Amino acid sequence: MNVKDNILVLDYGSQYTQLIARRVRELKVHSEILPWDAPVETILSRHPKGIILSGGPASATAPGAPTIDGRLLDGSVPVLGICYGMQLLAHVLGGKVRKGASAEYGASVVRVTAAGNPLLRGLPATFQAWMSHWDEVAAVPTGFSVHAESESGAPAAFSGRDGKVLALQFHPEVVHTEGGLDVLRNFLFDVCRCEESWNLSGWVDQMTSEIAAKVGGDRVVCGLSGGVDSTVAAVLTSRAVGDRLECIFVNNGLLRKDEARSVLDLYREKLKLKVHYVDASQTFLSRLEGVVEPERKRKIIGETFVRVFEAKAAEIGGAQWLLQGTLYPDVIESGFKGKGASVIKTHHNVGGLPDDIAFGLLEPLRDLFKDEVRAIGALMDVPGAILGRHPFPGPGLAVRCLGEVSPGRLDVLREADAIFAEEIVAAGLYDRMWQAFCVLLPVRTVGVMGDVRTYAEAVVLRAVHSQDGMTADWVRLSPELLDRVSRRICNEVEGVNRVVLDVTSKPPATIEWE
Structure with missing residues (x-):
């Protein structure tokens, strides 16, 4: 600029x-x-x-x-x-x-x-x-x-x-x-004698022009996830290329409860984007079968996303560019900025892409932080229902379902996560924290329900405050809320008999577990 x-x-x-x-x-x-x-x-x-x-x-x-x-x-x-x-x-x-x-x-x-x-x-x-x-x-x-x-x-x-x-x-x-x-x-x-000359409104206009110049008359395909990043990237790019933006929403089987339906409604009815729906859940889950190592999960998911995009892009007429909502934290944690940077984890939209990708990459947000992206979205009238959503990892529930990723375990995690989110919203806390979610652990513990011994899985509650995702502190949730969430998960989610709380800040931990 x-x-x-x-x-x-x-x-x-x-x-x-x-x-x-x-x-x-x-x-x-x-x-x-x-x-x-x-x-x-x-x-x-x-x-x-x-x-x-x-x-x-x-x-x-x-x-x-x-x-x-x-x-x-x-x-x-x-x-x-x-x-x-x-x-x-x-x-x-x-x-x-x-x-x-x-x-x-x-x-x-x-x-x-x-x-x-x-x-x-x-x-x-x-x-x-x-x-x-x-x-x-x-x-x-x-x-x-x-x-x-x-x-x-x-x-x-x-x-x-x-x-x-x-x-x-x-x-x-x-x-x-x-x-x-x-x-x-x-x-x-x-x-340095600088002046206050940086503003996001200027950034929007400049980036719109840059996208138009870079893409020319080509078509762009965008993988929409329902989150802030991909949505803002799509709205921004649609300003630059109009109906040459073909959005694809992939159900990878790793989404939260009822997410596919609610997100599609929002994109089509509120934002008026051209969205193609692809149910590739069986493809993703079959490729993840037996995989427990976090980096392999991310690599598999990243490559599968691209292959699904390639197939759908060919079906709808072809596209030369792949639009992604890559942000600064994605880049730095994948170790791509500066020699000597440590790779914390590979993000599927940075280091998880295959070498033979058939598209040119379009990443207009890769130099921005999450709060800047939200501000840009507000400038472009993106609905608050999207801008206020908590961050959700690109690999979805695969990196919150520790150990083996199977349909049954994902269902357990979805139900527990939905209960936690519901209680956070009911308590008026959702908009006052950066992120809140559940993690399913690959361990079983002994419990007792109805005078019967159980041997079931454990769920972790994770809630953090942060300004930009680079550092974070755990949220001090009330004992009453924790008790309510724990009781509901153990009573309503079959296969869980223990709920624990993550009280670790970032650093030394990361926000996500994988």
Whole structure:
């Protein structure tokens, strides 16, 4: 897009890299991500007002560790290093980095020790920040000043070169850091002199034009899932190509209770999209038979989706493009952004596609976070019934049905999940949380029902708060609600005799179980 100001985030493999970019946009400044080893010429061609170095899993002193070209540190463009980025700046500029006596992970107290760092302007003398590192800076480069320390006494913030090179050991982009947005705001507006020039309405117009130019006179096929991402992508693309968009809704046998009917009604009656219905449930379930490993499930589902699309596209006249609702979190968790990024899990619409796919890929949302996509949907008058839906994984219930995926186990999971959702809605909590769902465990436990011994499966309740899916905290549901849900599931769902609650945040867990 043509934007007034641009912030570049160089990706060193952190799972928070995309989150940094999202926070910058939240402050109404455009941002984009490049791998750490992008040529200097490429970086400067983006005309950045500032550069942010992300965290990462490497040690800055290790042989072959990701580094930075010294030409970017000449003071012409402000540079901010975060976590690994701080250690890297210290190392390449002549300071010392060493392994800390112990890791600092999670919430930690930072103490401001000296004035003069514009990033810390307006923050209290001590504040809570999110840490995630083993190495620490033992000595800052000559001419640089330390402005804050962590609980261990290691530098938590330093700056130099007339305030054009700055570094933080903590993560201001994570919501658990007190005043984190203020820190980034100080960098954008006080150091980089950016203006608030990023807005989603402009994005919609620009992306519509880009899709039209890219597709030309070709036809586009879109796999609609009923979720926010694919729906917004379809509405956006329909603006660009009109009736050359052929939507396909596939019943893969992995949907929630009554989902196929309700979603089709919404697409056809409310959004007036051209939707072809394909019941491929038997195909998907037969290919998943006996498969228990999560990555294999995702790969199988991704390939099967494409094959179903290819067959249906040929039947309705052919299409040259496959439209997908791929988002930033999908890309980063699949390890596709930046060298050294860790693959958390393969998303079926990123790493799960086969190499011989017959379509060109169209992914207009791949640089956006979920809340941005919802905002775009609202701008295009997508119904709230879709925009307010909780995220649902592309592989569907296959990654919530741990172990073997069979019709019988899926039916058990559907019924339990429907009860949980019904009670969440009745309690007025649905719109106040990011996601709530059930997981069926591949274990059986002993129980007693009607004075008879049972040996049945266990269901997990999972509910989380989140802003963007990159970090999450579990929801403190009331004992009364939990008791009601547990009783109903055990009484109404045959094959379940135990209900448990997942009280793990992200990190260390992911939101989904597989």
